[in-house]
Amino acid sequence: MQPYELTLGAAAEAVRTRRLSPVELVDSVLERIGRTEPRLHAYVTVTAERARRAARAAEDDIAAGRHHGPLHGVPMGLKDLIDVAGIATSASSRVRADHRAEASSTVAGRLEAAGAVLVGKTHTHEFAYGLTTPQTRNAWHTGRVAGGSSGGSAVAVAAGTATFALGTDTGGSIRVPAALNGVVGLKPTYGLVPRHGVTSLSWSLDHVGPITRTVEDAALVLAALAGHDPRDPASLTAPATGYRPPTGTDLTGLRVGVPRNYYFDHVDPEVETAVRAAVDEFEALGARLVEVEIPMTRYIQATQWGLMVPEATAYHERTLRTVPELYRGDVRVLLEAGELMPAGDYLRAQRSRTLMRREWAAVLREVDLIAAPTVPATAVEAGQETITWADGTTEAVSDAYVRLSSPANITGVPSLSLPVGHDTTGLPIGMQLLGRPLGERVLLRVGHAYEQTRPARKLAPAA
């Protein structure tokens, strides 16, 4: 096994015990980048020289007995919305052609302090405003979309060109590409991970979180990211520790909610089968399955768009006036639509969110978590615009991709996406576990228990 193939947990243990040097690990990942990037295009920028310097420094530190913890010396990719001092934050947009970040974001600063080594900035759907990341190719099939908006990060982790990565998630942008590329993505509770220094799409829905190869890896990264920062007005002051899941797989006493509505409507049969099989596995591990009714489902789409569209437009107000031609067409249309939205529509969306949070809290008093598909279909072909369902109805790909993930953005509850198999064409399928606010521990414990019952996952073929 090559170092680039290691999970974060395995790499960390090898580095800590000095069986693997950070220099070997980083070199292995950089070499893998050299082989796969011409086909995958996961990265906007590869910071090879910087990474090699950091790897040498980590090696020296560890040799001198200064080990900073599990991220020390481990190569990571950061979605190119996340500021790193001295490097451009391009947001995969021509609008940011001459950008250079003055200071690092909170999350980049925390990861750097933990010793992680930046190997590059990964592609996003332009300004995170879309679900395909057209620059990047799916790690399992280059004719398929990467998913988005954190497509570059998910593809890099799936293909072995980053040991872990960060994404952002406003309607599903961590979980959708994680599911479509067969890796783990965690959208934490709203406010748990500070967003200071991260380009905003929609501040009341934006989240930052890890994309990793295993659930245990997600816990390791979350531990470094979580915790209060007053520079993000929504940042929570709740203590953030103890995410590492226990080793046992016993789920006795846990109540897993299985939605009787919404989450299995207009879902590809292969996706449904894989998710229900994973739910059965929870039951085999001792959990009790409880049917739940998802509340206010007919308000989900209007609430998500009613919040996101005007907030996104407000963020881009100036550049929309000065350089509108630098945006890609799909993003510019959405931003300009936001200028026409009346305040009343935004207010209705805010009120609907308030009610939805309350109703979800009631459901999550009855169960410990909810299990559901992350995305209703596997990765579509690049350029495909609609999905046709079994009943003959068609749905825009972007609507379908965001449909099952946005409730967690609206309500702020944590959602962990993890792989639960492949369809008959070999494309990955994802399941999401939705929990109570600040209930990350439960999701990580359940996801980790499930993973231990499966054979170790392989990297994507990246071809």
Added chain:
Amino acid sequence: MQPYELTLGAAAEAVRTRRLSPVELVDSVLERIGRTEPRLHAYVTVTAERARRAARAAEDDIAAGRHHGPLHGVPMGLKDLIDVAGIATSASSRVRADHRAEASSTVAGRLEAAGAVLVGKTHTHEFAYGLTTPQTRNAWHTGRVAGGSSGGSAVAVAAGTATFALGTDTGGSIRVPAALNGVVGLKPTYGLVPRHGVTSLSWSLDHVGPITRTVEDAALVLAALAGHDPRDPASLTAPATGYRPPTGTDLTGLRVGVPRNYYFDHVDPEVETAVRAAVDEFEALGARLVEVEIPMTRYIQATQWGLMVPEATAYHERTLRTVPELYRGDVRVLLEAGELMPAGDYLRAQRSRTLMRREWAAVLREVDLIAAPTVPATAVEAGQETITWADGTTEAVSDAYVRLSSPANITGVPSLSLPVGHDTTGLPIGMQLLGRPLGERVLLRVGHAYEQTRPARKLAPAA
């Protein structure tokens, strides 16, 4: 001294020690209502029979040794936006002609549980959307405005037709009429007093709080009102106790912020003189005066209106379509204006509030409280539409009345208004003390210390 003239503290003590029966107290207030209401019009509805029954029940309870605390058997008025089961909540509007509240609001329920006796529902500027309460007359001069929107509550407390009352405050609606009628008004920290069952003007700015004759009385009422209720989405879970101010007047060690900008601009000289004299009194009591710079003042008006106007319109959406003709002209114009506001303006106001909260928090780290005029002028004549300042500029009365009070609504900080004298025509002048979030104790302590240095206040002449 007649029972209706007693402060809440004095009445409570007389009731507790059985020197005064709740029946005598309520009868005295009802008789006073009979004498003054034909001139003052503080009340929409007087609930005389209900009050007499409640007074007899309180008398029986207390005789049987079941004393519920300082509000037991004490007559109160509730602004007619506050639901009381079985009674109309008219909002002083024809739109609510056939209204009848099914259940009591949280605050009415808590006051009832504390044994307070409702004597009536008091007038508000229609749906709280204005600062004069045109139906009601000032308790000191019937040719002058009551102030608003809680004009009825302030006039009732000032004139002796309620021992205490509740108001609501979205831009100053508790403090403005309290100041103009020479009584105490407290707008608590945003979220401290639950608003469930209280008609909303603008949910992100709305507060409920007491109007009383003394600062100590405000503390007694606040203790009954404060505390979490999940039915108000903004309700805080912070513990709410210990408001009763200490008896001493020593303010040594306390830093009182005196604004060098904004709060003394375009302020009537007699108001400024009275407020500065009160500030000097704080210094005489041992406090240290510290000049402070009020941040972001040129955004205050746009932020207040940018938040309030669309939220108010959203609340009235249905009736604006079905019965627009039932609103008074001034309110209907404002509600219809809200339909034209773009989402971007509301978002800018929300962002500006976020920044303003942060900047105010920084100022309030340097001082323990800020002292300022509540309203820049005393009560204007009924029907007067503008105020002309010494430099020849004119300002709409509603703009002037809300100007100094709205910052506490935008930032959510508590603000206590208390009387600091009269102008040469005999009209009352109010000072407000602004504190840190959940810093009510400090404001009540300082206000109470100041009050102890002054002669006891008299009731308004009500003629």
